[in-house]
Amino acid sequence: MQNDFITQLLGIKESYIEVEHAEVMDHAFHIEMGTKVRRVTCPNCKKKTKYVHGYRMQRVQGRLIEERPVVFHLRKRRYKCKACQKTFYETLGFVGRYQRRTCSLNEQVLTYVSENSFTQAGKICGVSSSSVLRLFDKRSIPQRRVLPRVLAIDEFKGDAGKEKFQTILVDAEKKEIIEVLPDRRVETLETYFGSCDIGNVQIVVMDMSRTFKRAVEKAFDKPLIIADRFHFMRQAYWALDKVRREVQKLLLKEERLSCKRGKKLLWLAPEKLDEKGREKVNELLDLHPNLKEAYELKNALHDWFHQSNTHTVKGNLEEWFQMVKNSSIRTFDSVVKTFMNWNTEILNAFVYPFNNGYIEGVNNTTKVIKRMSYGIKSFERLRKKILFRQAIRSVA
Ligand SMILES: [Zn+2]
Incomplete structure (x- = not known):
């Protein structure tokens, strides 16, 4: 009973293991153990034997x-086969042959x-x-x-295998x-795509990359493509920021600093500003009429995005295009151009509830992975680590 209890604590399922002595030394648990004599099979001639040839002490890390570290001092038995005279060590379930670590320690390392x-x-x-x-490289992850x-397809900055960007599906x-x-x-x-069964694919969500679109249109039969909202909306924010930086250059030192620090406030939706924030934003907008205009264009697109439904989205967008056209700044023209090029895919985003929001989550995950594994140069390891982390998390 006592023995069972200790072996279970140690993660050992084999009933033939017997704990002989246990003590704490230098912070580590040291456990001396042996095995009961069993009838074992000779690896050479497959006959059964119980004849003991000798013993050897083996140190195994648990x-x-x-x-706290756990060290097993294992008295390993060597058997002798009466039939063919061959001697051999017993095999133990919890530690691989020629291994100095238990299988459960290996699993723990991988976790x-x-x-x-x-x-x-x-x-x-x-x-x-x-x-x-070595353990990690040996572990295989089944490919889907x-x-x-x-x-959903997106890119992320993984910086592995000499490529700055990797693709995630x-x-x-x-x-x-x-x-x-x-x-x-x-x-x-x-x-x-050529190596996959693609028969089920009906919808593809992606950022506005022509590369992805070309590959998808080639591989799938008339796929329904949805532009990811995060990717098309951020165009407007980038345009606003471009204007802010242009205005910044025209300003004197103090105002320049305040304009630089105002970036986040200007990005925020007006309804999310508190009293103080609103005041600050008004101050910033007074710095230059271009900034005010860019801010209003950004907000108008934000409203379009949040207030349109499937019936009004198209008309409302065209109104916004007109608003850009009538404005005195040209920075947003490129946004209009992108929106026109990806019109169908963007409008699809209002009809179908899928977006790359999850991918952005994945991107954060990859950022975490990059931070933890700063300098994973090998793409194969980076790939495996991302997939492995997901596998471990889905079990937990
Ligand atoms: Zn034999």
Whole structure:
């Protein structure tokens, strides 16, 4: 009973393990253990034997308990086969052959890897970072080859494998990452789509990248493409910011600073400003008429986005185009141009409830991963880490 209790605590399921002695030394748990004599199968001739040839002490590192290291001092038995005279060590379920770590420690290391850098995970578990990498590289993650009904595509800055940007594919309904691709080239996407079962894909959500669009239109049969709202709306914010920076250059030192610091206030929706913020914004808008005009154009698009429905969205957008045309600044012309080029895809965003919002979440995840694993140079490792983290999190 006592023995069962301790072995269970240690994560050992094998009933033939017997704990002989346990003590704490230098912060670590040291556990001496042996095994009951069993009838084992000779690896050479497959006959059964119980004949003991000798013993050897083996040191095995176990999984942390209460954040303390665990060291097993294992008395390993060597059996002898009477039939073929061969001697051999017993096999133990909780530690692989020739291994100095238990299987559960290896699992623990990998669990830490999903949320930490390789070095950190190694430090936590008392394993060298090269061992952590070896474990991680050995672990395979099954590839998904059946694409979902609603596919979302986006790029992210992963800085791996000499490419600044990588492509991420997400099941927008299940909110699961499907795959990470090494770059954002048309050929890469085409090759990937070519290797997948794409029969289910009906809707594709994407940013306004011509590359993605070309690959998608080529691979799928008349896909319904939705432009991601985050990506088209931010065009207006960028335009506003461009005007702000132009105005900033015309100002004297103090006003220039206040204009620079006003960026976030100007981006905020007017209804979200408090009394003080409103005052500050009015001060900023007084700095230059161009800034005031750009601010109003941004707000008008914001209103269009939040107040339109499927019936009014098209007409309201055309009104906004007119408003840009009538304004005295030209910075928003490029926004109009993008919106015209992607008109159908943008209007689709109002009809179908899917967007890349989840992908933005994924982007934050990748940022977290990048931060934790600063300098993951290998794309394969970056890809695996992203997919692995999701797999671990979905189980937890
Ligand atoms: Zn034998």
